[in-house]
Amino acid sequence: MEAKAAPEQTADDAAVAIEGGAAPPAVITAADTDIASEGEGGENGAGSPEIDTKSQPTSAESDDGDATSDENAKPPESAPNETVEEDPIPPAQKRQLELVYIHCAMNMAVSILNFSTRTELLKEVLAKNGTDPKDMYSTVAWYLSMWTGSTAFCEFFLNPTIGTLSDTYGRKPFMVLAPYAAIVLKAWVLAAPSITSLTIERIMCDGLRTLSGSTMGAAAVADLVPKSQLAKGFSGLWSRMGIALIGSPLLASQLNARQSYKMAMFFAVLTLVNDQILLEETLPLDSRKPFVGIATPFSLSKLFTGGRALRYAAITMALQNLLDSKILADPWVIFQLGTLKWSREYSQMFTAVVGFGLLAGSKLNTIGIDTLGLNRNTTACHLTTIVGNVLLGIFPSSFMQWLSCLLGYYGDQRTNGVKQVVANLAVQDGIARGEMSGLTANLRALMVIFGPVIFSASYTAGKSRGVPGAPFLTVAVICALAELAHQQTQAAVAAEKRD
Secondary structure, three states: OOOOOOOOOOOOOOOOOOOOOOOOOOOOEOOOOOOOOOOEOOEOOOOOOOOOHHHOOOOOOOOOOOOOOOOOOOOOOOOOOOEOOOOOOOHHHHHHHHHHHHHHHHHHHHHHOOHHHHHHHHHHHHHHOOOOHHHHHHHHHHHHHHHHHHHHHHHHHHHHHHHHHHHHHOOHHHHOHHHHHHHHHHHHHHHOOOHHHHHHHHHHHHHHHHHHHHHHHHHHHHHHOOHHHHHHHHHHHHHHHHHHHHHHHHHHOOOOHHHHHHHHHHHHHHHHHHHHHHOOOOOOHHHOOOOOOOOOHHHHHHHHHOOHHHHHHHHHHHHHHOOOHHHHHHHHHHHHHHHHOOOHHHHHHHHHHHHHHHHHHHHHHHHHHHHHOHHHHHHHHHHHHHHHHHHHHHOOOHHHHHHHHHHHHHHOOHHHHHHHHHHHHHHHOOOOHHHHHHHHHHHHHHHHHHHHHHHHHHHHHHHHOOOOOHHHHHHHHHHHHHHHHHHHHHHHHHHHHHO
């Protein structure tokens, strides 16, 4: 992951903005016969609009790599780079899709506004409690690490059940949890800032930001768009979140800590109005599934015990999740503060530039998929990530930080294709979309629990040897392993098709 968090941002919050459920923003071509759309046996899965199968490829060897919707149909002849015809999205669903985008963007803004200012309030509370100024930074770091681990731990145990519940009761009941919690808990922090209020606010608001935002948002997008446009639907979600990432840190830089909390509450109220009054439930009643009970967090093993292709795709996703921004926040903060000596204002500008990368990256990803195809585009993203982090690790400097950021505009798109492949393979294995969203979010949470240990050890080892960029070299190694797993996924898909 090349994009870096601002030095003053909290270890748990920095770069959280780059996450979750996006899929490649491009028309899928016949060259991408390795799974590029959802559905099973001609079905669209929970909550998706009906597809006119006459206008779609129908064989297991078809452009979207789906299960055959007509067992007797023969594979259509198509040129290697022929573009699959897209199904139109009805106007009413387009409007709801935009409202889902608005929900996710404002949900992100609520979180970003308090990235740095939560740390300032924590320092104030610690100072009042008599913390020695010499120990202030290490004490703050301990709390941030504890908050990150606790949030990931909660997500790990709750995500599978929440995903399954959303397949039964719909997406909207869970989407509105985040703004309600933000209004109440941020008001508590303003009224009585303390270790207790800050801890509960941080863990609950950040956990619900992921659940109500990217997890439920991704499921809602899948409900609203035809499978042939799933990639573009997720791309729209990603780009709106990028707008929030650009504007929110710039706005927060003009506010003090308490003002930023009030502004976050204001955005939470706007989100609640959008969700309760304008947004309709995206999952139709006839597409809902009966609730089969509380899911064990270890149900994510479904991703590894299905077909060989799904197993390798899940391994690729797990390795990519180790490069999640939430995990890399600590080494980024230490690198920028200790090595680059950046000011807070400079790092806030950098964060806004990182946010712009979400918008630019979507365009680059579109070009990459149209030119290279889905799988080769993922490989190119992996290679770009490796190059950017190797350069930053060997030659640590502000120039390399910026170069790494620019390379990250494209390299950070590496997760999109893999998420789409995992989603489609999981659906073909009988896993409902909401459950699948919960399982993949749970896999990410598990990596967030263990990832900091890996990079902390990397930083400690590198520091003792005079290599401050060691964590970025570790990123390059993990990304190389992800590429190897990605190649195995392609081989497995090809073998399953031959069989």
